[in-house]
Structures are given as C-alpha cells and as structure tokens.
Amino acid sequence: MSHPTDLLAAYAMRELPPDTVAALERHLADCPDCRRDLTAWRHLATGVQIATATTPPPPAVFAVIRRRVNIAPRIPVYAGQVAGHPLRRMAALLPWQWWLVRWPVWVTAGVVLILGTVIAALSPFSAEVMAMLVPLITAATVAASCGADTDPAGELTRATLTSPRTVLLARLTTVLSTMTVASLAASLALTLPDGARDGFALVGAWLGPLVPLCALSFALSVLWRTSVGVGAALTLWSLRPLSGTDLVGDWITVPVERIWTPDTAVILIAVALVAASCYLAPLRPLRRSRSV
Amino acid sequence: MNRWGDRGYSPLMEEEHDRILLDRVAAGDERAFEALYERHATALFAYARTLLGESGPAEEALQDTFVAVWHNAAAFEGRSAVRTWLFGICRRQALKRTRGQQLRVVPVEDAVSVASDAPEPETVVLARADAEAVAAAFTRLPAHHREVLQLAFAAGLPVTEIARVLGVPVGTVKSRLFHARATLAKALPTGAERTSR
Numbered sequence: 001m002s003h004p005t006d007l008l009a010a011y012a013m014r015e016l017p018p019d020t021v022a023a024l025e026r027h028l029a030d031c032p033d034c035r036r037d038l039t040a041w042r043h044l045a046t047g048v049q050i051a052t053a054t055t056p057p058p059p060a061v062f063a064v065i066r067r068r069v070n071i072a073p074r075i076p077v078y079a080g081q082v083a084g085h086p087l088r089r090m091a092a093l094l095p096w097q098w099w100l101v102r103w104p105v106w107v108t109a110g111v112v113l114i115l116g117t118v119i120a121a122l123s124p125f126s127a128e129v130m131a132m133l134v135p136l137i138t139a140a141t142v143a144a145s146c147g148a149d150t151d152p153a154g155e156l157t158r159a160t161l162t163s164p165r166t167v168l169l170a171r172l173t174t175v176l177s178t179m180t181v182a183s184l185a186a187s188l189a190l191t192l193p194d195g196a197r198d199g200f201a202l203v204g205a206w207l208g209p210l211v212p213l214c215a216l217s218f219a220l221s222v223l224w225r226t227s228v229g230v231g232a233a234l235t236l237w238s239l240r241p242l243s244g245t246d247l248v249g250d251w252i253t254v255p256v257e258r259i260w261t262p263d264t265a266v267i268l269i270a271v272a273l274v275a276a277s278c279y280l281a282p283l284r285p286l287r288r289s290r291s292v
Numbered sequence: 293m294n295r296w297g298d299r300g301y302s303p304l305m306e307e308e309h310d311r312i313l314l315d316r317v318a319a320g321d322e323r324a325f326e327a328l329y330e331r332h333a334t335a336l337f338a339y340a341r342t343l344l345g346e347s348g349p350a351e352e353a354l355q356d357t358f359v360a361v362w363h364n365a366a367a368f369e370g371r372s373a374v375r376t377w378l379f380g381i382c383r384r385q386a387l388k389r390t391r392g393q394q395l396r397v398v399p400v401e402d403a404v405s406v407a408s409d410a411p412e413p414e415t416v417v418l419a420r421a422d423a424e425a426v427a428a429a430f431t432r433l434p435a436h437h438r439e440v441l442q443l444a445f446a447a448g449l450p451v452t453e454i455a456r457v458l459g460v461p462v463g464t465v466k467s468r469l470f471h472a473r474a475t476l477a478k479a480l481p482t483g484a485e486r487t488s489r
Contacts, residue, residue, distance in 0.1 A: 009469050015450045040418035044473055045445040047426025052446040054338040061337075061351050062329055068355065069362040071322050 012041035134206035139217040139233035147226030215270035310374035318365035414477030437472035
C-alpha cells in the first residue's frame with residue numbers, strides 16, 4: 001500500500017468501512033509518516049471541537065420559535081398515577097385523619113367518656129346519663145377536630161391533590177367512628193356485668209340525639225368557629241334538662257325534644273346539614289389557627 | 293470523537309430516530325418538534341455562530357431554521373440525512389443574514405506570513421501542536437475553512453453529507469479539508485516561537 005494520505009482524514013472522522021480500517025491500521029503500524037499525518041488530523045479535530053464547543057442556545061430561542069409557529073406554551077400535566085383505587089385511597093385516608101386530630105382532644109374525650117360511664121354505672125338512670133353525655137362529648141370532639149380554626153394541617157391538606165371536602169368528610173367519619181365505637185364499648189360495659197340494663201335502649205338513648213347534635217356542631221365549627229360549634233352543642237345540652245319545665249316555653253322544649261328523640265325528618269336534615277357544610281367548607285377563606 | 297461516540301448509538305439509529313421525529317413534526321406533533329430541537333439545536337447554534345461570528349445573529353438564524361423546519365417538514369424527501377438537511381437549512385438562513393457581504397473573515401495574513409518562515413512541514417507542526425493552540429488558530433481561519441472543519445470534526449457529518457450541505461462535489465470537500473489544515477498549520481506558532489515565549 002502506498003501512503004494512503006487521502007484516507008487519513010476519513011479515518012480520523014471515523015467514517016471508513018471496517019475492511020479499509022483494518023488495511024489502514026496495518027499500514028499505520030509500519031509507517032511513521034502516516035502516523036504523524038494521522039496525529040495531525042486528530043490534533044486538528046480536537047482543536048476544532050474545543051474552538052467550537054458552545055453552550056446550548058438560550059431557552060428564549062425556542063420560546064420565540066414556538067410563538068412564531070403559533071404553538072401555545074405547553075402546560076406540564078402530571079402524568080403519573082395520582083392515587084390508586086378509590087377504596088384503597090379511602091382506606092389510606094381514614095387512619096391518617098386520626099393522627100391529624102390533636103392529642104388533647106382524644107384524651108379529653110376519653111377521660112370524660114370514662115367518667116360519664118362510671119357515673120352512669122352508679123346511677124339508676126344510666127340511659128339518661130349516657131343520652132346526656134355521649135352526644136355532647138361526640139359533638140364537642142367533632143367540633144374540635146373538624147373546625148377550620150383548629151386544624152394544624154389545614155393549609156397542608158389544602159395543598160394536596162385530595163379535595164378538601166374529601167379530607168373533611170374523612171375526618172368526620174374517623175372521629176364519629178372512633179367515638180361511636182368507644183361509646184358502644186362503654187354501653188357494653190354497662191350492660192354486660194349483670195344484664196339488668198337493656199343494651200339496645202341504652203344505645204338508642206344516646207345514638208338518636210348524637211346525630212343532629214354532631215351535625216349542628218360540625219356545621220358551625222366548619223363554617224364559623226370551633227368555639228361556636230361547641231357552644232351550640234353545649235347550649236342544646238343545657239336546655240335539655242330544662243325542656244318540659246316551666247322555666248322554658250314550648251318554643252324551646254319542642255325543638256330540643258325533637259333533637260333528642262329524632263325522627264326520620266330530623267336525621268335527613270342533619271345529613272343535609274353535613275353535606276352542605278362539606279360543600280361550603282373549601283369556599284370559605286382559610287383562617288389561621290389561633291394557636292399559631 | 294464524533295457526536296455518537298459517547299452515547300453508543302449508531303449513526304443509523306440516530307438517523308432513524310430523526311426520521312421518526314420529522315415525520316411526526318410533519319403531522320403537527322409539537323413534542324416531536326421540541327425533541328428534534330433538543331437533539332440538534334446546540335450543534336446548529338455552534339455552526340451558525342461559526343458562520344456569523346456572533347451569538348445574536350446565530351440565535352436568529354437558529355429560529356429561522358426551526359420555523360422553516362416546522363413549515364417544511366412534510367417536504368423532506370429523504371435524499372440526505374435529517375441532520376444534513378437541518379444543517380443545509382441553517383446554512384441558508386445564516387447566509388441570508390450576510391446578504392450582500394461575504395461571510396465574516398478574520399484576516400490571517402499576518403499569522404500565515406509569520407508561520408511561512410517555519411521550516412517544518414505542516415503535518416509535523418500540527419502533530420506537535422497542543423489542542424489549545426490549534427483551537428486558537430482555528431478561530432483565525434477564513435470562514436469557509438472554519439465551516440468545513442466544523443462540519444467534519446465538530447458536527448460529525450461524513451464527507452458526502454458535508455458536500456450536500458455546501459452544495460459542492462465530495463472531492464471539493466476533501467480538497468477544502470486539506471487546504472484548511474494547511475492554512476491552520478501555517479497559522480500555528482513554530483517550535484522556535486514556542487520556546488522563545
């Protein structure tokens with residue numbers, strides 16, 4: 001092979017076919033002149049790459065191109081899986097609500113419920129005691145845990161992908177379930193030892209007023225303030241012993257008795273009140289927690 | 293090292309990818325258009341800067357290039373590689389900006405006249421030169437020499453594709469490469485000059 005001068009540039013550019021490369025490399029092994037020529041090409045290539053190395057064009061260039069060809073700016077869309085099956089999401093959402101309720105709320109509710117159960121156990125009117133205590137404790141717990149001004153994670157949960165209404169409903173469900181299970185356990189504790197008390201009557205006595213009282217305190221605490229929700233429940237609770245007496249008129253006695261012994265209409269009104277509160281809750285301005 | 297050397301992709305795979313993107317651009321796919329831009333904008337920007345000498349006009353030439361690509365993607369006939377087609381458009385858009393005047397040519401006469409006294413052959417000078425000196429000499433070359441060297445060694449285009457971009461025969465490209473190398477070698481400081489500094 002004579003000096004393959006014309007192939008060396010192509011070799012440096014890596015565009016020779018393999019068989020030509022093999023022949024050329026055999027020649028290069030024995031030819032210092034061609035090796036030097038190849039080194040010159042390679043030095044040239046490296047120098048050109050250094051001299052022409054540049055940063056990418058500024059991002060504004062493509063923005064101008066987009067505008068000129070009438071392509072609207074692309075809004076990033078989250079393409080990942082936001083959550084799983086609705087049931088799995090619900091299962092994950094509910095237990096976490098337990099931890100979002102401040103621990104003093106749970107402790108206070110637990111202590112008052114235990115004390116109330118002890119008093120009911122000692123009293124001959126255990127059903128009346130439970131009917132007075134359980135709805136009040138539950139309504140106060142609902143107000144303290146769902147109130148807009150007592151939610152430490154309110155701002156954070158509003159920033160998540162889950163709807164604030166869903167979070168609020170999950171919170172209410174968790175609190176109501178916890179309090180109902182605890183109250184059922186208390187009722188069971190009152191019924192089991194001697195069997196003298198009617199368990200169904202006992203549960204019915206507190207379960208009836210619990211629904212409208214909790215709905216009222218929930219609505220007021222969510223749409224107004226926690227203290228208003230607790231205050232409304234406490235006011236109704238204090239009016240209950242007075243209803244039917246000469247101290248208050250029928251205009252108070254009748255509604256209070258309807259709440260304490262609710263019929264289907266009252267239950268439906270309570271459910272509607274909760275639904276309306278859940279719907280309206282995100283529309284009201286976020287109020288900073290007083291404890292902050 | 294050409295543009296594929298570090299990524300382990302073959303030129304054929306790259307070209308196939310480019311063709312798919314260009315077909316989608318022809319169908320109005322904005323994402324494909326953006327992907328095509330991301331793949332080639334940096335190399336085309338560097339090429340436009342070499343032709344025009346400054347970043348501002350090079351950015352405008354790059355804009356014109358991709359606006360033309362968006363409107364004419366369907367007209368691509370596949371007679372060259374997509375990358376070659378893009379460089380061809382970029383060249384035309386850059387040359388439009390130099391209408392009525394030559395490509396910016398930096399005088400090298402002084403450097404050449406100094407180097408012409410060097411007793412060593414050009415390959416010896418170039419083989420001994422360090423990369424920084426070669427790069428510095430490259431920037432002092434006439435624009436048509438810089439262009440052919442950049443297309444060959446920075447853009448990584450084969451000689452046949454460079455010929456298509458420049459609209460000249462393959463033999464002319466090879467000849468220009470040799471001339472460019474010789475001119476650059478003459479612009480390099482000789483060994484005596486290096487030691488005297």
